[in-house]
Amino acid sequence: MGWCEMRQQWRTRLGIVSAVFPLVVAAGCGTSGTPASGGAPASGSGSAKLPIGDGKAPMPSPGTCKVGKRDGQPLPDRDCTPGAVNPDVTQSNIKRTICKVGWTKTVRPSSSVTRVMKAKSARSYSLGREVQSEYDHLVPLELGGAPDDPRNLWVEPGRIPNPKDAVEHKLNDAVCSGLVPLAKAQRAIAVRWVTAFDDTGLRVSGSKVCLRDNPSKCADSRHGGSRDGD
Known part of the structure; x- marks a missing residue:
């Protein structure tokens, strides 16, 4: 038991x-x-597959989730928010989906849907209205994250925009440039986004993201100041 x-x-x-x-x-x-793990997995990015997105997946019960922390940044509870992926996004179709400018807008849930979900998720994490937060896709839409699955959404405390946004953009650059496979990037950001570059063998050099073992091989930046992603 x-x-x-x-x-x-x-x-x-x-x-x-x-x-x-x-x-x-x-x-x-x-x-x-x-x-509850408090968002701190034991090690690495692991190899287990992420759940396939299901908009009907249940929301965690109130008070059952705990915000974790790594390097001063918040992490979701792994039991409550393991991440989930969009089955319509695959390695073979990334040029038509996540690597196409504006594509995320076609799958992003409406605010009328996420407003209700955010309130429930905040109760799951015992976060009051006074806490500054963003309702965040753990696996972002620009990496093929599930749009409306409660397992892939959580109320992320902290300032807006948050540091995770830059990680999401650079991982999208890396996937769309062929530096890392889609599934590897998805798993790394779901397990622990603050170490996602290390877990995928990447390093940031100036404004670019490059392979750690081959620093001359870098991804083209596709985002600039845009927040098209999440």
């Missing part, structure tokens, strides 16, 4: 478990029945 299942049994049987065992109650549990 898992930790979270045991905790739920204690709550049910004792009723007063929050008063008797405060440390047990404080331990967060994600929707998968395992202790």
